[in-house]
Amino acid sequence: MQTALRTSLSETELASRASFAPHARIVREERPQQAIGLPLSIRGLRKSFGSNEVLRGIDLHIPAGQFVAIVGKSGCGKSTLLRLIAGLEKANAGSISFGQDVQAEDIRVMFQEPRLLPWARVLANVEVGLGRDRASADAHARAERALTEVGLADKRDQWPSVLSGGQKQRVALGRALVSRPRVLAFDEPLGALDALTRISMQRLLERVWRDQGFTAILVTHDVAEAVALADRVLVIEEGRIAHDVVVNAGRPRERGSAELASLEASILSHLLSAEDRT
């Protein structure tokens, strides 16, 4: 219901309404808060692979619609945490709850590799993201809308092999967005991209998150990226949350501002001191 409302009101419609009815402006400003995002509660989460205990008791609450970044050195368990949240692995102990029953289509993951089907055209790849709604009559229209959102409407009939790395990743984002997920988990989605493409992808991620209001969980090794995108940065060390840092900077964020730079420096020093101890 909410989804339908959201998509039926375009930006211009909202803007024109705002000039007639004052309360419409409030609706627009409150969008990220009254979002379709789901809250997330994690209690006592543990996971081991054989004798190797990767997660040693994670307790975490993420309010609906928050953008959370998870950083830590490689092997600290951040990707495992993300895979558990996305339901790709089973925990040994503890629980993850979204506050209500969720469907598979409500939670989507985006990986470092685009994982597109090379033998399917761009539009068909996006349609894969519809899950069980693939066969529905409006599948094409929804996929086209998602492609437009990531700025690739003109590539709909191309094979993935002719796209650049950044474009492939945008198709993967479109595929993740097409089912209007309520939680979107990113596993280093920009790790393989060059610096410029990264920045434009970061802006795109921020924009779609602000537009759609899903709860975003971003695993990254790039602290600058975490600080630029997230409301909150979690530092994971040895399978536990070692630091929980709130980023209060306004949006859209100004890259390279002193405020973000000092936050980045303090998180990096946490990470480096942990490195020295081991």
Next chain:
Amino acid sequence: MSLIDSVSLPRSFRLPRVDGLIQWIVPLAIIAIWQVASVTGFVPTRVLPAPSDVLLAGWKLLLSGELVRNIWVSFWRASIGFLIGGSIGFAFGLANGLSQLSAKLTDTTLQMVRNVPHLALIPLVILWFGIDESAKLFLVALGVFFPIYLNTLHGIRTVDPQLIEMGRIYGMTDGELFRRVIFPGALPSIFVGIRFALGIMWLTLIVAETIAASSGLGYMAMQAREFMLIDVVVLSILIYALLGKLADSASRVLERATLSWHPAFQKR
């Protein structure tokens, strides 16, 4: 836009035609040299008849209907044997690629059988089937089985596991996963198997027809040898070359049509 058009149009227009000619230059040159060598007596016609004599022999056999009948018989044996062996190989490849249990159960046995040269079975096959059709079909099917089995298995095993995980995350059922991820991913490898199998198909058939048959191209060549008709022997060999080329071209066309997504087939 207009600049790109003016540059790329003549190229795409010209390339296929030139390509089509280039591949025939060497065979035609060989035939021309051969003709000259025969006519001048450099090569005695008892050893190798002139291409024109071979062509003449072919024309006579064509008029008598013998040529068409023998080609048809060989073609029929090759196709049926290929279909039988190919589908069994494909089925085993699928089963062993998709199911660990099936692979454990049959793969070792199949690998052992594979290491027996299938043509070594000819004496046994003649004892079993005599020299009728089933002997030839059996040998062709057996020869074709292994390349298709091995390459189908390899294709399925090497499908990117990340794509399979992606398919599962997006809620594909087992059937959809096979149809949309596993089978298209295995297809390039399956085609490699088909092209290997086509080569083995001709080889097997010719050997089988030469040793034990009462019709077909191999039989025609053996009969001609009995009567010292060297032009017919050479004709049979040339027809094998043409048929082999034809089968290979057919599989290429099929490959191009089904693998148009593959970067290797997007060049032109």
